Amino acid sequence: MRTAVETPAAASGWWRSPPARWLKVAVLLLLLVLIPPWSGNPYITTIFISAVMFGILGAIYDLMIGFAGLTNFGYAGFIAVGAYASALATFHYDVNPWLGLILGGLAGALLGLFTGVVTLRLRGLYLGLTTWFLAEAIRLTISNATDYTRGVMGLNVVPFPDLFGVSFARGQLLSYYYLLLILGAAILIAMALLLRSRVGLAFRAMREDELATQSLGLDTVRLKLLNFTLASAFTGVVGAFYCRYLGILTPTPEEFGVPRTVEILTIAYVGGRGTLWGSLFAAFLLIGLQEYFRSLEAWRLVIYGTLLITVILFLPKGLAGLRRYLW
Amino acid sequence: MDLSLLLDPAILSELVFQGLVRGAMYALMGVGLALIFGILGIVNFAQGELFMLGTYAMFFCVSVLGLPFVVGVAAAAALLFLVGALIERGLIEPLRRRSGRNWLIDSFVLTIGLMVVLQNLALLAFGSTRRGVATLLPGSFDIGPVTITYERLMILLVATALVLALGAFVKFTPLGKAIRATAQHPEAAQTLGIDTPRIYTISFGIGAALAGAAGALLISIFPAFPTVGYQPSLKAFAVVILGGLGNVVGAIAGGILLGIVEAYAIFFLSAGWQNVLTPIVIILVLILRPQGLFTRQGERP
Amino acid sequence: MSLRVEGVTAGYSREAPILKGVTLEARTGLVTVIIGPNGAGKSTLLRTIYGYLRPSAGTITHDGTPLTGLAPARMLEHGIAYLLQGRSTFPAMTVEENLELGAWTIRKDKARVREAFERIYGRYPQLKERRRRPAGALSGGEQRLLEVARLTMTGPRTLLLDEPSVGLMPKLVDEVYAEIARLKEDRYTILIVDQNVKQAIGIADWVYVLNLGENSRQGPAEQFHERLDAIVREWL
Numbered sequence: 001m002r003t004a005v006e007t008p009a010a011a012s013g014w015w016r017s018p019p020a021r022w023l024k025v026a027v028l029l030l031l032l033v034l035i036p037p038w039s040g041n042p043y044i045t046t047i048f049i050s051a052v053m054f055g056i057l058g059a060i061y062d063l064m065i066g067f068a069g070l071t072n073f074g075y076a077g078f079i080a081v082g083a084y085a086s087a088l089a090t091f092h093y094d095v096n097p098w099l100g101l102i103l104g105g106l107a108g109a110l111l112g113l114f115t116g117v118v119t120l121r122l123r124g125l126y127l128g129l130t131t132w133f134l135a136e137a138i139r140l141t142i143s144n145a146t147d148y149t150r151g152v153m154g155l156n157v158v159p160f161p162d163l164f165g166v167s168f169a170r171g172q173l174l175s176y177y178y179l180l181l182i183l184g185a186a187i188l189i190a191m192a193l194l195l196r197s198r199v200g201l202a203f204r205a206m207r208e209d210e211l212a213t214q215s216l217g218l219d220t221v222r223l224k225l226l227n228f229t230l231a232s233a234f235t236g237v238v239g240a241f242y243c244r245y246l247g248i249l250t251p252t253p254e255e256f257g258v259p260r261t262v263e264i265l266t267i268a269y270v271g272g273r274g275t276l277w278g279s280l281f282a283a284f285l286l287i288g289l290q291e292y293f294r295s296l297e298a299w300r301l302v303i304y305g306t307l308l309i310t311v312i313l314f315l316p317k318g319l320a321g322l323r324r325y326l327w
Numbered sequence: 328m329d330l331s332l333l334l335d336p337a338i339l340s341e342l343v344f345q346g347l348v349r350g351a352m353y354a355l356m357g358v359g360l361a362l363i364f365g366i367l368g369i370v371n372f373a374q375g376e377l378f379m380l381g382t383y384a385m386f387f388c389v390s391v392l393g394l395p396f397v398v399g400v401a402a403a404a405a406l407l408f409l410v411g412a413l414i415e416r417g418l419i420e421p422l423r424r425r426s427g428r429n430w431l432i433d434s435f436v437l438t439i440g441l442m443v444v445l446q447n448l449a450l451l452a453f454g455s456t457r458r459g460v461a462t463l464l465p466g467s468f469d470i471g472p473v474t475i476t477y478e479r480l481m482i483l484l485v486a487t488a489l490v491l492a493l494g495a496f497v498k499f500t501p502l503g504k505a506i507r508a509t510a511q512h513p514e515a516a517q518t519l520g521i522d523t524p525r526i527y528t529i530s531f532g533i534g535a536a537l538a539g540a541a542g543a544l545l546i547s548i549f550p551a552f553p554t555v556g557y558q559p560s561l562k563a564f565a566v567v568i569l570g571g572l573g574n575v576v577g578a579i580a581g582g583i584l585l586g587i588v589e590a591y592a593i594f595f596l597s598a599g600w601q602n603v604l605t606p607i608v609i610i611l612v613l614i615l616r617p618q619g620l621f622t623r624q625g626e627r628p
Numbered sequence: 629m630s631l632r633v634e635g636v637t638a639g640y641s642r643e644a645p646i647l648k649g650v651t652l653e654a655r656t657g658l659v660t661v662i663i664g665p666n667g668a669g670k671s672t673l674l675r676t677i678y679g680y681l682r683p684s685a686g687t688i689t690h691d692g693t694p695l696t697g698l699a700p701a702r703m704l705e706h707g708i709a710y711l712l713q714g715r716s717t718f719p720a721m722t723v724e725e726n727l728e729l730g731a732w733t734i735r736k737d738k739a740r741v742r743e744a745f746e747r748i749y750g751r752y753p754q755l756k757e758r759r760r761r762p763a764g765a766l767s768g769g770e771q772r773l774l775e776v777a778r779l780t781m782t783g784p785r786t787l788l789l790d791e792p793s794v795g796l797m798p799k800l801v802d803e804v805y806a807e808i809a810r811l812k813e814d815r816y817t818i819l820i821v822d823q824n825v826k827q828a829i830g831i832a833d834w835v836y837v838l839n840l841g842e843n844s845r846q847g848p849a850e851q852f853h854e855r856l857d858a859i860v861r862e863w864l
Contacts, residue, residue, distance in 0.1 A: 071432055118614045125370055125431050129568060130613045136561065137606035144599040258557070262443055269436065298447040305443030312437045313421055501728070501735055508718045508729050515716035518678070519778065520704040520733035 036177055045173040049180060049245065051287040053238065056184040058267035058279030060234045063191055065265075066273035067203040068227040070120075071128035076260035077135025078232050080251065082108045082239025084142060084149065087157045087249055092148075097160045101183075101240045108236020109229050116228040120221050135261070142251040155249040176245050183241055187234045191276060194230070203227060207274065259301075266308045272320025281319055337472035342590045348479045350586025351486035352545055356559050357566030357578035358490055359537030364572050366510040366530040368430060369419065372438040375560025376445035377407055377535045381542025382551035383449070386458045389546070396463045396543075400485065403543035404536040411535025414441065415528045423527075449553040459550025482544055489540055490579060493533070497575075506530055565609045571618050630655045631677070631708070631786050631817060636686030638676040639841075645684065646672045648841045654786065654819040656691075659812050661820045661828045661849070663859075664838035670821040671713065673838070674790050677819075678703055678710045690786065704733050709779040713790040717771050717778075719764025723755055726763050730778035744781045752777050769800045776807060786817040793824045805831060825860065829853065 032052070036045040057079070064070040072078065085107035086100030095103065115134060119127045143151045159170055166175050194200055206213045206220050213220055243249055253259055267286055271278030286304065293300045311318050356378065363371045381403040388399035418437060426433045467476040497503035508516045509526040517523050541559065542549070549555050566585055570577025588608065592601040631654040639645035646669045654660040662670050675681050677688055679700040688695045690708055703710065718726055727748060731741045749756035752773055758766060763774055772792070779787065792808065793801040805827050811818060812831060822828040829835055832849040837859065852859070 065432075069429075069432065071435070125435065125572075126613060126617055128432075128435065129370075129564065130610060133565075133606040133609045133613070137603055137610065140599070140603045140606070144597075144603060253557075262439055265436065265439065298450040301443050301447040302451070305440045305447070308440030309418065309437060309444070312433055312440065313418065313425075316425075501732075504721070504725055504729060505732065507721060511718040511720055512716055515712055515718065516729070517700045518704070518710045518712060518716070519729050520701050520782075521729070522699075522701045 032181065033178075037174060042173050045177055047287060047291055049173065049177050051284045052177075052180055052184055052280075053242065054264065054267055054287060055280035055283030056180075056187055057235065057238055057264045058271055058283055059188060059191065059276050060231050060238070061264050061268040062271065062273060062276055062279050063195075063234075064227060064231045065268060066275065067195065067200075067207060068224050069207055070224060070228055070231075071125070072131045072228075072231075073128040073261060073265075074131035074133070074135025074138075075235070075264055076256045076258070077131070077138040078108055078111060078235045079239040079242065079260070080135070080138055080142065080256035081111050082236030083243035083246075083249055083256075084155070084239075085236065086240035087155055087243040088149065090158055091155060097158065097244055098163065100244075101237055104240025104243075105233045105237040108239065109233035111236075112229040112232025113225070115232075116225040120224045120228070132258075135257070139251045139253070139256050142256075149251070152250055152252070157243045157247055157249060159247070160244050170247060180241060180245075183237065187237070188276070191234070195276065199223070199226065262308075263304065266304050269311045270307055270318050272318030273316075275318070275320040278318055278320045285319070338594070340471070340473050342594060343587065344473055344475060344479075345593075346587030346590035347583065348483050348586070349589055350583035351483045351490075352541060352559075352582075353562045353566045353585055354490060354579040354582025355486045355537060355541040355544070356563035357570065357582050358493065358575055359534040359541070360560075360563045360567045361570065361572070361575045361578040362493075362537070363531055363534035364567070365575060366506060367415075367419070367434075367527050369434040369438065369531075370431070370572075371534065372435060372560070373414075373441040373445060374534075374538050374563055375556025375558075376442050376449075377411065377538035377556070378542040378549075378559050379449060379551070379553065379556035380410060380445070381407055381539030382546050382549060382555055383453060383458070384539065385543035385546045386460065386551045388543075389460050389463070390458070400540050400543040404540040407539025408532040408536040410539075412528050412532035414535070415531035419531065420524060420527070446553050446556075453551070453553065455552060457550040457552045457555075460546050462547055478547060485544055486541075489537065493537070494575075502529070562605070565605055568609050569612055630691070631819065632687075632689050633673070633677060634687050634689075636673070636676060636683045636688065638672065638681045638683040638686075640681070642684060646841050647676060647683075649686065650838065650841065650843060651686075652836050652843070652846070654817055655834070656785070656817050657815040658833040659808070659818045659820065659831055660834045660836065661822070661832040662836045662838055663822075663825050663828065664844070667840070668838040669841040670838055671790055672841075674710065674788050674819070674821055678708070678788060704782055704784060707783075707785040708788065709782075709784040709786070710788045711775060711779060711790060711792060713794060715771065716775055717763035717766075720762055722760055723763055723766070723774060724759040726774055726778055727755070727759075727781060730781035734782050741781075744783070748777050748781060768796060769803050772796070772800070772804055773807065776811070780811075780816075784816075786819070787811065789818065789820045789822070791822055792820065793822055793827070801827065825856065829856065 032048075036048050039045070057075075061072070061075060064072055082104035086095075086097070086104040089095035089100055089103050090097055115127075115131060119130045142149045145151065146153065149155055160179075195203065202213065202218050202223055205216070205218070206223055249255075263286075267279050267282045270286065271280070271282035286307075289303060290300050293303065356374070359377075360371060360374050363369055363374070384403035384406050385396075385399040388394045388402050389396055394402075418441065419434065422434060422437055423430075462478055464477040464481050467474055469475070497506060505516065505521045506526055506529070508519075509521060509523050509530075513523050516526070542551075542556075545559070549559065562585065566581040567578050569581030569585060570579070585605070585608075589601065589605065592604045596604065633650060633652050635649045635651055636647055637645050637649055638647045650669070650673060652660070652662070662673065664670050672681065676683055677695070679695070679698050679702070683696060686696075690706055693706060695703070695706065695708070698706070700710070718729065721729075727745065728735075728741075731744050734740050734744070749759075754770060755774060755777055758770070763771060766774060789808070793804050796804065801824060808818065808820070809831050820828055820832070829849050829852050832852075834846070835849050835852045836846045837844040
């Protein structure tokens, strides 16, 4: 056992040096960019789209739960608001789908601000319960307001119009994939910069010890509100992308209900709370597993649940806990 | 929508009765949830899946073995007590040893994982067909303008009896007192020689048994299938929030209140919208009175 | 025959133990007081004796029986009772229910429980008067009495008192110490940790000084009466 640990430790001098780290990041990024076109296989591309999208959503979730202890248990409802805001604006008012991305973000931010204002003064868990009921109210409103949203009959969403000569017509999977990579990179970089700033430092302080942070004169309620609103805005943008990619929106629980929230929460936990990047790895792992076990429908979710329980009980740092062996 | 209908005594008493029946079942679900939160400090998101296991136990006892429904309810409660105790010992106890100030969120997420696992294991074991029992108790009778089925009356009576029995147990028996003591000051309970880990196991078992009994009792309304627990658990949370988290008496009052509100909603709103009403009422309560409608500030069970 | 702590090392992490080889003895029927500056490990010592913390080295015995490794809930059976720091009544339960729970370990022996109630109600008539009131409705001093009474229901031999006077008004502190003096007359073996050094030493037979988790000095209480100011000044 001892030698097994020491061997990589001996090699770790170079493996862990900053240039090696940059190299590893560059290789991973290159793989991310190149595998889907190389494979020439639309199936691979759809898996990459799912994994990257869930990875980003997991990272946003981690911004809330891992850095500020905020449990949004109605997260899928927030995605729904971004998706439907963008889709409905185009459907009813001919709003340009590209503008819809911003609109989705705004809708998310407003919802986040509202929810935050009314719940963040309360103890942690009330946010979880309020958001759950809120998401349920949102989803059921969407499915009942059939005149406006077409409910479970499904809302057709027109794709993005061409941009700089690139076609985003249905089936142009690679265009959607690269768009997602750009959006995701922008969101992740924004979050990483935020976390490096003084505000990010305050988030960390708050996570360690809320009372001590308050006694330093930091307004923890405002910090949480900022965190929650920003995270909701990013979620709304991803939702607005999602509706275009999907092409048809239905307010089913699998799409915008508890199961979806559980998927993203699991990714954030498995990736490791408070790591941001862990979610991306977890998403590839979990989406990969999911595809591998495609034929075993129910087992797949048993695995999700078991992983979540395992992480809570034995691996509180998630995949990030394994980092020193692999990275 | 004709509001003058509200004043019609026939409709009014019909709605109140329907509301009471609904309220009794919500209270039964909510009480288990409130008990688990009040004593262990766990918001048990898998409560609905314990309900689901209860429906399967009932289906097995009544439809497969042909046993009387009372036996089915008792068997479901006993089975779920065991399942609950096992869950506490196997998953929650280890978490308690290692989790500190993040207990509320960690335990909540643990039960989310449990929910997913139980739901899908049920799907693997039993498939997705609905297995119901059409009626447990046929027949009905009239009181004035109100028609009351025996089945609904039975649900109301058994639910009431179970809640009263639980109340008496916690109030008067030594074990019940030890449970209350553990809820109020676990460390002090320990210094008096009370084996608090055992109290936690028993309490979780009782909370699970209540969910199982509720599932068994309501099988004609909620036939057994893997995700049947979602709606009841949503209602149970609603009831517990109305009553104040961890407040068992409040959960009963909240259950009856929600039952009656919904009975009216069903009468006046179209089928789909009435489901929107419950979450909106709950959000309003969470915003305006987060300690619940029936809890004075700072009061604990 | 006594409570003996020998060479106990304990703490919340193995690397930085709070207690480093503490040795002391609380002799039968005497009042032993532990004093020391903040962070000396006084409360940690009581918590270790009572099984909340497992010592990484050393032994703890009570009348010859080893206690090391026993769970807190088993201590009362071994005749050793622990008064927690701060409020520890069950506020929403009646005084009588609180006392009943004090008799939890002997609950099967109805005659003994009845006897315990008679003894406690005889000794604390004010608790008998208020037995149907919720404990949370009692005054601060009465709640302290209830806590002590609850601990003595089973007739333990040794009492560990963790900061019995902390957070109380001066008048109540006097009442608490009067009560401890009565317990001393009843020949309980008492081990006290208290910030209220003067009053604690006032009723003590033997005093230990702990500093930074180690024994610093010890001796009969009389030796400490006049030197007290000098000792306390050293800590500041």
